Amino acid sequence: MHKEKGELIRHFSQGLVSQLLEAEGVHYNIGACQLGGYDFEQIKANLNLSVQHFYLHTLIAGAIDFQSEKAAMQTELESLEWQKHTDTLQSLVNACEQKEVQLWVEEDKLKFKAPEGALSPELLEQLKASKTFLIAYLQSETFKKHQKQYERFALTPIQAAFLMGRDNTFELGNVGSHYYSELKWPNLDVEKLEKVVNHVIGLHDALRTVIYEDGTQAVLPQQPYYQITISNETPEAIRAERSHHKYPLGKWPMFHFEVSSAHSTDTILHLSVDLLLLDAWSADLLMREIIKAYQGQEVKKPGYTVKQYIADEKKWHLEHQQFLQKAENYWESKLKDIPSGPELPFIKPLSEIEHPKFRRYTFAVSDKAIEALTQKAGQYNLSATAVLATIFSKLLSHWSGGKALTLNMTLFNRLGLHPDVNEVMGDFTNVALISYFPENQANFLYEATAIQEQIWQAVEHRAKNGLEVLRALNKNNPGKAVMPVVYTSLLSSESADMENNFFPEGVKEVYAVSQTPQVVIDHQIYRRGDEYLINWDVVEEAFDLRQLEKIVTLYEAWVHQIVEAENWDIQLSADS
Structure with missing residues (x-):
């Protein structure tokens, strides 16, 4: 009848009817009712309703007694008043937990159990004053969700391996995974730093x-408050105490900040952290965020956690079984002809080293040299990480009498399960086995291309955890350090841009060392200020140290030779 205006008029009529019901319906027991006032289970299922929906129009539910429903709704709203005080209530629960006071609700009554003397008059008064709200809070989904967030959860595979490596039943075991660094920081404001450290602790x-x-x-x-130690000890004394520290399990914190020569131009910040908590990427991120926050730059809390990543990663693997199967096929094929770890001239069998002690050998490469290396590598479709891994592999082969070998390469490529995943601190490490096969006439470019291809393949097939690959390789020799030479590169952006240079002017790393169970050499490269440090952390008891120094010197020479070469159709030689 209304032709093209028909739909518009229908909407207009529906609006008038709705307004009429809202305005006049209460006089005829037609209006709004409290969800739960009637048996709405079927309606809830059909409409996907939840306890957050308080009103349901009686055009669906039927007639109501409006006055009684209004009173019931008011009572319900008052019962949810506790939601305005969740932070205060949780702080009260935390205070009770710290004093081992147990709280629970039984038959809608607040109950508690406390050790003798634990429940102070002040705390008891707080419990009494908050009793009504506490009863509601302790029975709420909000509290259950909060508690679940802090439940224990399993270690990652690499954390579990490091934990077992503390045991002396493993070759090159009896070692806690650990990183230690000394930063010379003239006139460091310790009070300011302490505030910054506590801020960063709260973020992660x-x-x-x-x-x-x-x-x-x-x-x-x-979050407990962390107090930085100001020491009267010499830097050398602190280094002797902290550089190879093994933190006790079950206690917090598993890191340590200490300052020596405070309030002077010779101030040194000593940082120690258990690598059960943080991988190398995260340890670098910790240092970066502390320095940035100290300089007044914003450091944000990531919208993601380690616990969430572990759960999401497990779910991702279950939903992408084809990637796991592909990875298992790849590594099973590779293990058929994989060389062993480097057969280095150890002066003592690794199985006889009861207390591995690590020593660092290091040399610096300028940021300009690394930038030139990165640009040249890009021209050959290579990464700087692959180029340096090739030099390192070739050097170890030379040291091993020209034999093929396999490196244990650290991978930091986290699955992109959240936009903030790379800003989360934790131990996400995976490992990959990268092999080197020497050929007499092969030039450096050919060898680097072969290494790069293996790295790409390792990243593509990372669904299979590298530790499982190592266990398969070592099934006949349980406990043996089967691949004890590790290659770690923090050339994450493959460039020497300013973002990587987070050290302020005047601050310099003057000493550092790391230790890892079942490792005899850990190669690392990372940036510190306007230079890159290439480090070897080695178990000194295993080597002729004079011979080792010559090998490191040759490595430095080869690195500079590749940086300066016009092209890479060359062969590296120990005599060149």
């Missing part, structure tokens, strides 16, 4: 995590 769950002997970990529900 990993820094509030406790590792337990049973292979689990948990984030502390509240």
Whole structure:
């Protein structure tokens, strides 16, 4: 009848009817009712309703007694008043937990159990004053979700391996995974730094995590205040105490900040961290964020956590079984003809080293040299990481009498499960086996291309955890350090841009060393200020140290030779 205006008029009529019902319906017991006032289970299922929906129009539900429903709704709203005080209530729960006071609700009554003397008059008064709200909070989904966030969860595979490596039953075991660094920081403001450190601790769950002997970990529900130690000891004395520290399990913190020669031009910040908490990428991120925050730059809390990543990664693998199968096929094929680790001239069998002690050998390469290396590598479709891994592999082969060998390469390529995944601190490490096969007439470019191809393949097939590959390789020799030479590169952006140079002017790393169970050489490269440091952390008891120094010197010469070469159709030689 209304032709093209028909739909418009229908909408207009529906609006008038709706307004009439809202305005006049209450006089005829037609209006709004409290969800739960009637048996709405079927309606809830059909309409996907939840306890957050308080009103349901009686055009669906039927007639109501409006006055009684209004009173019931008011009572319901008052019962949810506690939601305005969740932070205060959780702080009260935390205070009770710290004093081992147990709280629970039984028959809608607040109950508690406390050790003798733990429940102070002040805390008891707080419990009494908050009793009504506490009863509602302790029974709420909000509290259950909060508690679940701080439940223990399993270690990652690499964390579990490091935990077992503390045991002396493994070759090159009896070692806690650990990183130690000394930063010379003239006139460091210790009070300011302490505030910054506590701010960064609050941003990252990993820094509030406790590792337990049973292979689990948990984030502390509240953040303890961390106080930086100001020491009167010499830097050398602190180094002797802290550089190879093994943190006790089940206790917080598993890191340590200490300052020597405070309030002077010779101030040194000593940093020690258990690598059960952080991988090398995250340890670098920790240093970066502390320095940035100290300089007044914004450091944000990531919208993601280690615990969420572990759960999401597991789910991703379940949903992408084809990638796991492809990875298993790749590594099974590769293991058929994989060379062993480097057969280095150890002066003592690794199995006889009961207390591995690590020593660092290091040399610096300018940021301009690394930038030139990166640009030249790009022309050949190579990464700087692959180029340096090739030099390192070739050097170890030379040291091993020209034999083929396999490196244990650290991978930091986290799955892109969240936009903030690379800003999360934790231990996400995976490992890959990269082999080197010497050929008499092969030039450097040919060898580097072969290494790069293996790295790409390792990244593509990372669904299979590298530790499982190592176990398969070592099934007949349990406990043996089967691939004890590790290659780690933090050339993450493959460039020497300013973002990587986060050290302020005047601050310099003057000493550092790391240690890892079942490792005899750990090669690392990372940036510090306007230079890159190439480090070898080695178990000194295994080597002729004079011979080792010559090998490191040759490595430095080869690195500069590749940087300066016009092209890479060359052969590296120990005599060149």
